[in-house]
Amino acid sequence: MKKVYSHENLALLHTAKGLLEINGISCFVKNEYHASGGHVGFGSIPIELWVQDDADAETAVSLLERELSNSSDRPMWTCSKCNEENDGSFETCWNCQRENTDTE
Numbered sequence: 765m766k767k768v769y770s771h772e773n774l775a776l777l778h779t780a781k782g783l784l785e786i787n788g789i790s791c792f793v794k795n796e797y798h799a800s801g802g803h804v805g806f807g808s809i810p811i812e813l814w815v816q817d818d819a820d821a822e823t824a825v826s827l828l829e830r831e832l833s834n835s836s837d838r839p840m841w842t843c844s845k846c847n848e849e850n851d852g853s854f855e856t857c858w859n860c861q862r863e864n865t866d867t868e
């Protein structure tokens with residue numbers, strides 16, 4: 765087993781996990797329990813994504829780099845309709861589906 769990714773944002777971790785799973789890589793999340801129990805907000809304990817098979821680690825890392833690198837450059841944005849915060853990788857609001865008009 766090998767750690768391939770870690771982030772404080774649980775939603776992002778699950779995006780990463782889903783990405784590996786659709787590519788046929790068995791993986792699991794560590795520390796999720798701590799992150800969701802007790803502390804509100806980000807930053808206490810980074811959540812970790814691990815692959816079951818070490819042989820998948822290299823593929824997993826390059827996959828995640830390719831798929832997640834775009835989003836990490838983009839800042840969070842706030843929906844002008846419902847005021848929900850959205851990850852920079854989302855083009856439309858997760859809550860009300862309004863398009864992000866803050867960036868071009």
Ligand SMILES: [Zn+2]
Pocket residue numbers: 843844845846847848857858859860861862
């Ligand atoms: Zn919205």
